[in-house]
Amino acid sequence: MKTFFPNIKKIKYEGPDTSNPLAFKHYNPRQKVMGKTMAEHLRFAVCYWHTFKGLGGDQFGPGTIIRNYNSSGEPMQIAEDTMHAAFEFFTKLGVNFWCFHDRDIAPEADTLAETNKRLDTIVALAKKLQKDTGVELLWGTTNAFSHRRFMAGAGTNPSPHVFAYAASQIKKAMEITKELGGQGYVFWGGREGYETLLNTDMKRELDHLAALLHMAVDYKKQIRFKGQFYIEPKPKEPTKHQYDSDAGNCYAFLQKYNLLKDFKLNIEANHATLAGHTFQHELQYCVDNGILGSVDANRGDLFLGWDTDQFPTDIYDTTLAMYIILQGGGFTTGGLNFDAHVRRQSIDPEDLFYAHIGAMDAFARGLKNAAKMLKDKTFEKAIKKRYAGWNTPFGSKIESGKADFAQMEQYILKNGEPKLQSGRQELLENLLNDYI
Ligand code: XUL
Ligand code: CO
Secondary structure, eight states, X not given: OOOSOTTOOOOEEOOTTXXXXXXXXXXXXXXXXXXXXXXXHHOEEEEHIIIIXXXXXXXTBOOOOOOTTSOSSSHHHHHHHHHHHHHHHHHHHTOSEEEEEHHHHSOOOSSHXXXXXXXXXXXXXXXXXXXXXXXEEEEEEOOOSSSGGGTTOSTTOSOHHHHHHHHHHHHHHHHHHHHXXXXXXEEEOTTOEESOGGGOOHHHHHHHHHHHHHHHHHHHHHHTOOSEEEEEOOSSSSSSXXXXXXXXXXXXXXXXXXXXXXXXXXXXXXXXXXXXXXXXXHHHHHHHTTOEEEEEOOBOOTTOOSOOOBOOOOHHHHHHHHHHHHHTTOOSXXXXXXXXXXXXXXXXXXXXXXXXXXXXXXXXXXXXXXXXXXXXXXXXXXXXXXTGGGGSHHHHHHHTTOOOHHHHHHHHHHHOSOOOOOOOHHHHHHHHHTTO
């Protein structure tokens, strides 16, 4: 069989002392941490769009990266070769999951019917390759943001004709996700947002977005698709104001439109930072509200204000993320999808491997660190101590909603000034360093 990464052998765990850059130093899939293997905890997925379709293009120039599966000329041949290359990559890297948009795997044709036929051909191939390799689909999604018909949005488009196009596309993407046994389905807003309120009826657009999602919920029941639905928040890019801007905003939207029971969130690190939050903040918000579903693992750049989608390498970030994910009970249907791309100058196929190996090692270290933090309860104890006042009869009375203003006043008149306590931030930061 034709191979697309002939110079790469299966990536193995060789331990921290290896000098082989094509080996894992920390990710040992079968190693147990807190009763589960690393592979079971981390549920790594490779994304199709950046890894196989991203060629390093930016606003200033077209792609720089030439791939051997991208060169045969005929679009469906390229699609087939790319699918073969993708499964070779997943298998050599040793990830158990992948993720895709409909338009990543098969190019759009002139009509919806023709496009859907192309999808069926490619999905049949993907299904066979999944069976041959054991690699599973973490989630599928729709690209309803690249084509010019979606320039003013998909579900939030001012035209019902465009809305119907988006809905038809989602219908098909859900069908193929089900066909491939997908464990989830993502709705990322794409161009669901606006540039100026001078031409936008925001209320109406959000009502329409909710109508679209309700249709998806109904169709999910109809076709008996068991995967989990996720919304992926992002505050800006491509539109000036994206509707699903952060976890809190999504939560309010889902509550208002009675969609909370059908959706969880897919939190992306770089989207969190664009929203002015840390990755950990967004994860914690989801855990606290029972809506953490899956993660798009990447990182931004401190000095750039856009979605750079770099591979995660910061051990503080991966440690704190895993600390929160483990506290939330770990992944069920979700996982860590590397929604990240190699830089424009990283033009060799090996670079794709280095990028993923580094990211997987970074999360393996994060997992091990987080497990130690949980075992020692260092931070849990500090937080418990800080809030101890709420466990007294007085604190409990307030928490149970049985207290009133008069009682508060009485308490202060009797007890006077509160005794203040240190927040101990520097000490806790030092203690965190002991785990890194
Ligand atoms: C865009 C983004 C998407 C979604 C899927 O910033 O993250 O790739 O993850 O549509
Ligand atoms: Co993403």
